[in-house]
Amino acid sequence: METAAAGxxxxxxxxxxxxLRVSTEEMKELMEYRGAEAVKALHELYGGxxxxxxxxxTSPTEGSIDAAALAYFVKVNVK
Numbered sequence: 468m469e470t471a472a473a474g475x476x477x478x479x480x481x482x483x484x485x486x487l488r489v490s491t492e493e494m495k496e497l498m499e500y501r502g503a504e505a506v507k508a509l510h511e512l513y514g515g516x517x518x519x520x521x522x523x524x525t526s527p528t529e530g531s532i533d534a535a536a537l538a539y540f541v542k543v544n545v546k
Contacts, residue, residue, distance in 0.1 A: 488536070489513070489522050491544040 500508045513519040520527045524536020 488524075488540055488543060489519065 497505075497508060497512065509515060509519065513522065516527050524540070525531065
């Protein structure tokens with residue numbers, strides 16, 4: 468799973484800008500957690516569902532994605 472240093476880096480980024488995007492690798496790591504551990508990781512690493520959705524440019528209720536956020540995500544993560 469994630470190292471303590473990686474968690475601190477992510478936490479410090481959240482403190483300065485909650486609109487930062489989440490990489491494919493980070494999503495893969497998050498998806499490895501299960502049950503209560505997943506809920507804990509979601510809150511500790513990303514500040515909860517609402518913040519993670521904001522970082523991904525999605526809505527927690529609508530599921531839609533902002534076109535600019537999608538273009539940025541593809542540019543940064545798809546090779």
